[in-house]
Amino acid sequence: MPPLQGSGHGQLSGICPPAKPAAMTYKVAAFYQFTELAKFRALREPLRARCADLRLKGSVLLAPEGINGTLAGTADDIDALVAEFKHGALFGGRLDRLELKFSPAEAMPFGRLKIRLKKEIVALGDEGCDPTRQVGIYVEPSEWNALIAADDTLVIDTRNAFEVEMGTFEGAIDPNIASFGQFKDFVAAKLDPARHRKIAMFCTGGIRCEKATSHLIARGFAEVYHLKGGILKYLEEVSEVDSRWRGACFVFDERVALGHGLKETRAQATSKQAHHE
Numbered sequence: 001m002p003p004l005q006g007s008g009h010g011q012l013s014g015i016c017p018p019a020k021p022a023a024m025t026y027k028v029a030a031f032y033q034f035t036e037l038a039k040f041r042a043l044r045e046p047l048r049a050r051c052a053d054l055r056l057k058g059s060v061l062l063a064p065e066g067i068n069g070t071l072a073g074t075a076d077d078i079d080a081l082v083a084e085f086k087h088g089a090l091f092g093g094r095l096d097r098l099e100l101k102f103s104p105a106e107a108m109p110f111g112r113l114k115i116r117l118k119k120e121i122v123a124l125g126d127e128g129c130d131p132t133r134q135v136g137i138y139v140e141p142s143e144w145n146a147l148i149a150a151d152d153t154l155v156i157d158t159r160n161a162f163e164v165e166m167g168t169f170e171g172a173i174d175p176n177i178a179s180f181g182q183f184k185d186f187v188a189a190k191l192d193p194a195r196h197r198k199i200a201m202f203c204t205g206g207i208r209c210e211k212a213t214s215h216l217i218a219r220g221f222a223e224v225y226h227l228k229g230g231i232l233k234y235l236e237e238v239s240e241v242d243s244r245w246r247g248a249c250f251v252f253d254e255r256v257a258l259g260h261g262l263k264e265t266r267a268q269a270t271s272k273q274a275h276h277e
Helices: 040-053 075-087 141-149 161-166 180-190 207-218 230-237 271-275
Strands: 026-034 057-063 066-073 099-105 113-117 137-139 154-157 167-169 198-202 223-227 245-247
Touching: 026 075, 040 057, 040 075, 040 113, 066 075, 099 230, 137 141, 141 198, 141 223, 141 230, 154 167, 161 167, 180 207, 198 207, 198 230, 207 223, 223 230, 230 245
Parallel strands: 057 113, 137 223, 154 198, 198 223
Antiparallel strands: 026 066, 026 099, 057 066, 167 245
């Protein structure tokens, strides 16, 4: 038998190496809705079981005022959970206005699944504001640039200082807060309904602005706007050429930050940012 001849490139002639398996990608769903969940405690175990069956990882908060979470899994498994939220028996139609945002991840961005019970799905500590009754005026990402460019608009970033440090919109005010619960103190100390008559606010996905705008309206601020879908929706829909966003958007998972097109930026978290993930 004649000797086998090599191709000169480390492979035997006529023999192809096995194809490499396609890299697995994950679908990340960020969601929230303010809605009355009087029996929220009873939802914890059925929701945990359903998420576990779907092999999802991430974090979900349940409270009397609603649901807030971010979960990751395969596209099919995330879609199955969304269908359960919207049409399943678990929530019985109460999540009919669920705010949803999807983004990709090259690797699973969470280490485990957590379903937690809270007093609020986003903690402000103001019993006087109720996002189910009144919130500010929603502004679509396509209309946001014109609003914040207007001379009479006061633009406020409602996120924590370590998030603002990584990226924000041009001209936005940083309240320099360590947690969202301090936002009401910033309002009391720095804002005046008589002087600040047109305010536009934004946050990562929109949920903090639901609370923030409700808080301001309850205190007599007449014209209050917020970015619908938050920074993530803006980065998804507005091209980098037209964007007034500068930097990266911090997210609370192992991806650390996202940029335009919701692409991972490979940004490095500071010790303070890593602590908040």
